[in-house]
Amino acid sequence: MIHLLEELKIEDFQKLTVSLRGNIDLRTNIIVFTFKGQLDAFSEKQFKNFVSNNLKNEYPFVIDLTKIDFLDSSGLGALVQTAKECKKLKLGFSIVGNSRVAQTIKLVRLGDFLNLKSCLEDALTYLKN
Template sequence: MVFTFKGQLDAFSEKQFKTFVTNNLKNDLPFVIDLTKIDFLDSSGLGALVQTAKECKKSKLGFTVVGNSRVAQTIKLVRLGDFLNLKSSLEDALNYLKN
């Protein structure tokens, strides 16, 4: 499954993001969080991504994150690239989940 988000992932949208992702974790299917259309990512958004990663790891559920250059730079700046399974393209993310 691929979840594509657009706009901003910040303190105002974080709750909606977490609710949506948490509801879809019940499907027990590996998924991609596609942030290539996100204009802005702040610490609240990063926190939501970290929480999602923790839930996935606890449930042994495969996931990965794809971001545009701005989002990827923010994630790498705080050294969360490996933890969030950050990939540079949707194709890379889907290949990652196949393995």
């Protein structure tokens, strides 16, 4: 099982679109997806594909958006769809965002639904419990 998880790790950010890059890491049986750039109408499809294509195991995961510069309603929609899939599969997940991203998520009252945490360590602790 560990061998499969090691295959998930991507050292460098992968170019998903002109404005979005993605990365995968493994932290104590929790997958951490890290994104940087813009999560918007132009990148939401690639975001969803990147996450779903790399969920080969039934391990909980964190979507780290602390390096996202811009999040629009399409990006929020992609996060909501991901959360709905996780809830259906009973798969643990959490979202971490910088102050701008967190404010956007809280503004539309999705913080609890998306298991929004203030930092990566809080998200990892949440998923270990």
